[in-house]
Amino acid sequence: MSNGKTLKKFISISFQISPSYFFLLVFQSIMETGQILVNVILPKYLVDELVGGRDKANLIRFGLYIVLANVAFLFFNKTMKRFMDVRNIYMKEKLNQAMADKIMKVEFACLEDPYYLDLKERAVFACRTMSALENLIGSVARVLKNAVTIISLLVVMFTLSPVFVLILVLTISISIIAQKLFSKYQLEIYQELIPINRRYGYYVGLAFEGKYQKDIRVYNMNRMLTDRVLDYSRQIYDWFKGFTKKQGLFQGFVGVINDLQAAIAYGYVGIRVISDKFGGKIGIGSFTMYVSAAISFTTSATDLGKNIMTVIQMLGYLQPFMEFMSLPDEAKREGSVPFEGAVESLRFENVSFHYPKSENYVLKGISFEIKKGEKISIVGLNGAGKSTIVKLLCRLYKPASGTIYINGRDIYEYEFSSYMKCLAAVFQDYKLFAFSILENIKGGEASEEDSIQRQRVENLLEQVGLKEKIAELKKGVDTLFGKQYDPEGIEMSGGQSQKVAIARALYKEASLIILDEPTSALDPLAEAEIYEHFNQLVGDKTAIYISHRMSSSVFCDKILVLDGGIIADFDSHKKLMEKEEGMYYKLFKSQAANYQV
Numbered sequence: 001m002s003n004g005k006t007l008k009k010f011i012s013i014s015f016q017i018s019p020s021y022f023f024l025l026v027f028q029s030i031m032e033t034g035q036i037l038v039n040v041i042l043p044k045y046l047v048d049e050l051v052g053g054r055d056k057a058n059l060i061r062f063g064l065y066i067v068l069a070n071v072a073f074l075f076f077n078k079t080m081k082r083f084m085d086v087r088n089i090y091m092k093e094k095l096n097q098a099m100a101d102k103i104m105k106v107e108f109a110c111l112e113d114p115y116y117l118d119l120k121e122r123a124v125f126a127c128r129t130m131s132a133l134e135n136l137i138g139s140v141a142r143v144l145k146n147a148v149t150i151i152s153l154l155v156v157m158f159t160l161s162p163v164f165v166l167i168l169v170l171t172i173s174i175s176i177i178a179q180k181l182f183s184k185y186q187l188e189i190y191q192e193l194i195p196i197n198r199r200y201g202y203y204v205g206l207a208f209e210g211k212y213q214k215d216i217r218v219y220n221m222n223r224m225l226t227d228r229v230l231d232y233s234r235q236i237y238d239w240f241k242g243f244t245k246k247q248g249l250f251q252g253f254v255g256v257i258n259d260l261q262a263a264i265a266y267g268y269v270g271i272r273v274i275s276d277k278f279g280g281k282i283g284i285g286s287f288t289m290y291v292s293a294a295i296s297f298t299t300s301a302t303d304l305g306k307n308i309m310t311v312i313q314m315l316g317y318l319q320p321f322m323e324f325m326s327l328p329d330e331a332k333r334e335g336s337v338p339f340e341g342a343v344e345s346l347r348f349e350n351v352s353f354h355y356p357k358s359e360n361y362v363l364k365g366i367s368f369e370i371k372k373g374e375k376i377s378i379v380g381l382n383g384a385g386k387s388t389i390v391k392l393l394c395r396l397y398k399p400a401s402g403t404i405y406i407n408g409r410d411i412y413e414y415e416f417s418s419y420m421k422c423l424a425a426v427f428q429d430y431k432l433f434a435f436s437i438l439e440n441i442k443g444g445e446a447s448e449e450d451s452i453q454r455q456r457v458e459n460l461l462e463q464v465g466l467k468e469k470i471a472e473l474k475k476g477v478d479t480l481f482g483k484q485y486d487p488e489g490i491e492m493s494g495g496q497s498q499k500v501a502i503a504r505a506l507y508k509e510a511s512l513i514i515l516d517e518p519t520s521a522l523d524p525l526a527e528a529e530i531y532e533h534f535n536q537l538v539g540d541k542t543a544i545y546i547s548h549r550m551s552s553s554v555f556c557d558k559i560l561v562l563d564g565g566i567i568a569d570f571d572s573h574k575k576l577m578e579k580e581e582g583m584y585y586k587l588f589k590s591q592a593a594n595y596q597v
């Protein structure tokens with residue numbers, strides 16, 4: 001994405017967030033320029049009066065104008081600055097929020113694709129580490145201010161001599177070109193720093209994060225981590241050493257050019273006071289005004305150059321952010337038919353699938369059908385494609401070919417949010433959040449009254465065997481999950497957390513429930529209890545269980561046996577156990593053997 005496109009995208013996102021923001025920036029720039037102009041123009045009259053008529057009343061009048069104008073502008077500009085500082089923070093927060101929203105809306109496949117994951121990382125690096133959004137907003141505001149000031153000062157200086165303006169513009173161009181070259185170098189060299197910084201951040205992060213400490217200690221990783229961190233920090237140090245050396249040279253050069261500009265300004269305007277060689281003589285008051293205009297012009301033009309370079313630089317950093325923000329939203333949210341009623345039938349018809357950027361088909365022409373209320377178990381070896389079936393059903397990925405039908409309609413024809421209401425899933429890598437237990441379980445389903453929600457949550461917690469545990473808690477279901485943000489929060493064991501996740505799926509009142517390894521963390525008693533009650537818990541819902549514990553298949557109506565992405569069998573436990581050569585029989589028997597003493 002080019003800088004122009006990145007800037008356009010930034011402005012369009014900012015406009016969506018706050019349409020008034022850019023108008024306020026322009027207004028602020030005009031008012032700040034006003035203060036500069038007042039101090040360039042008004043002193044001329046005071047000085048002229050001082051060296052001319054020396055009329056007391058006039059002197060007081062001009063002095064008063066200068067003081068009053070300065071006080072007024074100062075008051076206004078300070079107030080405006082405070083207001084804009086708050087507004088800038090608001091904009092920055094909103095832009096960060098826009099990124100978080102995007103991550104939640106973007107096609108799920110992007111979040112498992114290394115290219116987009118890297119893009120997201122770089123976008124986060126630009127926003128967090130480089131504060132690129134803040135810097136861009138700030139420098140765009142300063143560019144506007146500089147531009148308005150320069151145009152106004154040019155008008156003032158033109159009244160003296162266009163040639164004078166031309167000479168100043170020429171010298172300033174030299175420092176702007178130098179700045180451009182330096183910024184290009186800076187951007188290029190920063191690109192070299194990004195991967196080093198990312199790796200450094202990762203290893204330092206490991207040392208900071210509590211969740212890695214067990215493995216770090218048990219496997220004595222401290223030394224390896226410290227060495228890695230030291231290695232990267234040495235590289236960062238070397239990088240900065242080289243960079244600051246070049247920066248010093250550049251700043252020295254720009255300083256010389258600036259002094260040269262000041263000398264030209266003083267020299268030329270001074271000559272105009274004492275000689276009429278380049279035009280009519282001017283008074284001391286005008287001398288003050290033009291010199292001051294030239295100095296302000298030089299400062300503003302140098303600032304403009306610097307700020308434009310910062311804008312370009314920040315756009316460079318923000319390029320991944322804008323590219324990420326331009327990614328299409330979940331394309332798979334296509335479909336407009338509202339999903340109504342319950343899942344009456346579910347049919348996979350010749351479904352094949354491979355993950356993006358991989359040519360290996362994970363599912364190969366899968367066809368099977370499930371009727372309302374049936375309980376199905378999917379079994380197979382690691383990597384057979386079991387969880388992939390769940391992802392396809394949840395519309396996280398779309399089949400490469402073939403169709404998944406629910407109630408006789410392609411699932412992609414359904415409007416996304418109504419479709420999502422018909423199913424609930426406990427993923428293998430399910431996540432619970434730092435909300436209360438109640439909030440974790442009821443999620444976004446808030447259509448009922450609070451007391452009814454509570455009652456349902458408490459009933460479900462009892463059914464999954466967490467009643468006693470919750471009763472021990474001072475705040476009951478209002479206890480925060482995890483101690484990260486509340487010392488009174490609860491740290492649950494893997495099995496207890498899994499029970500909460502099961503309760504969350506059951507709370508959703510979806511007619512299709514999918515449980516991917518639902519009991520992997522449960523102790524044998526809890527597992528037996530959950531399985532005993534599963535049919536009661538799930539009720540008349542259609543259910544799909546994925547489990548490596550073969551005993552869980554026994555209570556299912558049918559078992560789908562997956563072998564390398566192909567359906568090896570689809571039948572009841574009883575029938576499958578009759579096929580002694582079949583995969584199911586072998587899996588079942590080999591696991592059962594482990595339980596014999």
Ligand SMILES: Nc1ncnc2c1ncn2[C@@H]1O[C@H](COP(=O)(O)OP(=O)(O)OP(=O)(O)O)[C@@H](O)[C@H]1O
Nearest residue numbers: 112355358362380381382383384385386387388389
């Ligand atoms: N995001 C992904 N990108 C690329 N390949 C993937 C991705 N997720 C899974 N795979 C691959 O797809 C195949 C099927 O994975 P899947 O998770 O569906 O298997 P599974 O039967 O659920 O395995 P397990 O029993 O180990 O949970 C595996 O070979 C896996 O490496």
